[in-house]
Amino acid sequence: xxxAADMPVEKxxxxxxxxxxxxxxxxxxxxxxxGKGDILSLEHTDPVLNAKMHLVNDAIDxxxxxxxxxxxxxxxxxxxxxxxxxxxxxGIIARQAELEFNPSxxxxxxIAAYVGMLVGALFWGLTADIIGRKFAFNTSLMVCSIxxxxxxxxxxxxxxxxxxxxxxxxxxxxxxxDTAVFLEYLPGKSQWMLTLMAAWWGVGQLVAGxxxxxxxxxxxxxxxxxxxxxxxxTYSNNKGWRYVWYTAGALVFIMSLLRIxxxxxxxxxxxxxxxxxxxxxVQTIQFIAQKYNRPCSLTLERxxxxxxxxxxxxxSVAHATSKFSFGEVGVHLKGxxxxxxxxxxxxxxxxxxxxxxxxxxxxxxxxxxxxxSRGAEFGQTSAYxxxxxxxxxxxxxxxxxxxxxxxxxxxLGRKYTMVIGALITMxxxxxxxxxxxxxxxxxxxxxxxxxxxxxxxxxxxxxxEVLPSAHRGTGNGIAIGWNRIMGIMSAVIATYADTTTxxxxxICAALYILMAGIAAVFPxxxxxxxxx
Numbered sequence: 024x025x026x027a028a029d030m031p032v033e034k035x036x037x038x039x040x041x042x043x044x045x046x047x048x049x050x051x052x053x054x055x056x057x058g059k060g061d062i063l064s065l066e067h068t069d070p071v072l073n074a075k076m077h078l079v080n081d082a083i084d085x086x087x088x089x090x091x092x093x094x095x096x097x098x099x100x101x102x103x104x105x106x107x108x109x110x111x112x113x114g115i116i117a118r119q120a121e122l123e124f125n126p127s128x129x130x131x132x133x134i135a136a137y138v139g140m141l142v143g144a145l146f147w148g149l150t151a152d153i154i155g156r157k158f159a160f161n162t163s164l165m166v167c168s169i170x171x172x173x174x175x176x177x178x179x180x181x182x183x184x185x186x187x188x189x190x191x192x193x194x195x196x197x198x199x200x201d202t203a204v205f206l207e208y209l210p211g212k213s214q215w216m217l218t219l220m221a222a223w224w225g226v227g228q229l230v231a232g233x234x235x236x237x238x239x240x241x242x243x244x245x246x247x248x249x250x251x252x253x254x255x256x257t258y259s260n261n262k263g264w265r266y267v268w269y270t271a272g273a274l275v276f277i278m279s280l281l282r283i284x285x286x287x288x289x290x291x292x293x294x295x296x297x298x299x300x301x302x303x304x305v306q307t308i309q310f311i312a313q314k315y316n317r318p319c320s321l322t323l324e325r326x327x328x329x330x331x332x333x334x335x336x337x338x339s340v341a342h343a344t345s346k347f348s349f350g351e352v353g354v355h356l357k358g359x360x361x362x363x364x365x366x367x368x369x370x371x372x373x374x375x376x377x378x379x380x381x382x383x384x385x386x387x388x389x390x391x392x393x394x395x396s397r398g399a400e401f402g403q404t405s406a407y408x409x410x411x412x413x414x415x416x417x418x419x420x421x422x423x424x425x426x427x428x429x430x431x432x433x434x435l436g437r438k439y440t441m442v443i444g445a446l447i448t449m450x451x452x453x454x455x456x457x458x459x460x461x462x463x464x465x466x467x468x469x470x471x472x473x474x475x476x477x478x479x480x481x482x483x484x485x486x487x488e489v490l491p492s493a494h495r496g497t498g499n500g501i502a503i504g505w506n507r508i509m510g511i512m513s514a515v516i517a518t519y520a521d522t523t524t525x526x527x528x529x530i531c532a533a534l535y536i537l538m539a540g541i542a543a544v545f546p547x548x549x550x551x552x553x554x555x
Contacts, residue, residue: 062489062552073555074329075296076492080553082308082321083292084210089315092208092216094286099205100220101278102197103483104227105167109194110136110384110510111231111417112271113187116264119243122256124180131184133384133514139188141507143195148500151200152355152493156207157290159200164279167193172272175265190272195507199499202487207291207495208311211553214488218437219428221480225421228472232414234270238263240406249406293555297493301326358494365491368546369498372486375541376502379479380509382534385516385527386452386471412465419469423476430477436550437485438542444477445539452532478538488554489547 061077113132121129147159170190177183206217242263245253254260282288295304305323312319360366423444430440451474455467490498517527 061555062547062549071329072296072493075301075326076293076555078321078325078329079292079296079304079308080211080555082312082319083208084212084553085321086308086312086315086317086319087210088213089311089317091311091315092205092213095205095208096216096220098278098282098286099201100223100226101282102164102194102201103221103223104230105164105194105275105278106140106197107224107227108231108271108275109167109171109187109191110140111228112234112267115231115235115239116267118246119239119256119261119264120180120183122244122246123258123261124183126180128518130514130518131180132187133517134511135184135188136191137384137507137510137514139191140195140510141504143192144199144500144503144507146192146500147196148199148496148498148503149355150196151203151294151496151500155290156200156204156294156496157288159196160204160288161283163193163196163200164275164282165193167191167197168272168276168279169193170272171268171275175268175272194275195503196500198483198503199496202483203495203499204288204291206487206554207293207492209554214484214549214554215428215432217484217488218431218440218481219424221424221427221476221483222421224480224483225417225419225424225476228417228420229414230271230274232410232417234267236407236410236414238266238270239410242266243406293492355494355497358491359498361491364546368489371541371545372489372498373502373505375482375538376486377505377509378534378538378541379482380506381513381516382531382538383475383479383506384510384513386475386531412468415465416468416472420472420476423473424480426473427477427481431481431484431550434550436548437481437488438545438548441478441481441485441542442539444474444479444481445535445542448474448478449532449535449539452528452535456528475535478535478542482542485545485549488549489545492555 061073061080113136117129117132120132143163147163150159167190170186170193174183174186174190177186201220202217205220206214209216240263242261244256244261247253289307289310290303292304292307295301295307302323305321305326308321309319311317359369427440427444430443431437435443448471451467451471455471458464458467486502487495487499
């Protein structure tokens, strides 16, 4: 929706015969309103880019949801699944690998994974804004799979940490890319599906649980902390954790092939608009419309007509003089603070990611420790039962984003879905400290995992929705980067704090209270509005 300041320019241009789509209440054939207000329309400092984004949004709304979007939902969802899979796997296999290699620093694998995720988020995020979404989409999972497979053959602790770090580097860009790619093709009325896509995160957790349940109890040496007179751990009697990596790496490799062969992704229309490639943008949108026999009134002439809205426009504002320079990074950072409101939004989002980056691993990454220690309190020492319970907990995590997706599509919107999710999670965290039986232990951990994914899944979707499209990869990458930094800190905290006590649970509960407060004051609400 054009700002009041832009209206005289548009009216002047219309009088000269331009064809601008300013009817914001035009309806499509299916009766759905096309052209709802764009989230950042009143914040845009570039009237040309604003007008073009509005036309692209109208065209995507006119086409509607197609089988192409379902393919994107599944194939982009693979990235979500791989991210959670990689993060949890290192925690799952850490104890058995530690027994075999006797390292001097037990939390080294957690730090390695989060360092890889941090560098990956920043690298792939910037790459997405500089050279496009397509390259990272097609290569990141392949990189991840190769090093995940090799990790299973690691001869010592250091090499294992290195390969986990490199595998995490490939996986680390997926949460940046998957949300951006899916969002930039989605019709406005379907943007709630970005929250639903976080259910794939739970699928990744579930796969991690099944791998642990299948391999760790059956192909691992005894832990002397649990079994008296346990023999030494060697390569020959402790292959379970290696099987976990081989299987996970092969699965990710298959996912990477499916991405390349099934979707054959074209560059996203909104990235092309930011690049000034109007013709390619129109071709991409018209290709989808023709393939699925949908109406599309967008033409190159209408896009180019917008150029005269600003006679002082000099090229694209999305890039520096040289794309591959520090100046390019500066352009994208400056774009995230283009106005006061956008700047406040960016800062609050990054702070939220920082907080969840500490709360999430303190609970989920060290969940096996909690389950094992609490189970031991109640007389449950079976590794099989521990990993079975772990799988049940991870299965519960799938359904949090499903509920969140429904809530986001109601007047609660994204902000209050996050508030409710965070507060409910906080309540169950406090309640968990009063668990007194094995059944309560399993039930409460399942409920907590369900509830925390309501908040987490919505934050994942909200972040790219309210970021400017030309700088979406950078902003999202930095957000997730803060998350990974705090993940590294969680490993340090876990080294000096006992994760088998309720203390980390109290910390998590307090953090969720703070996150709920921040979500309530986010300046943008995407419900009923379209991403720019």
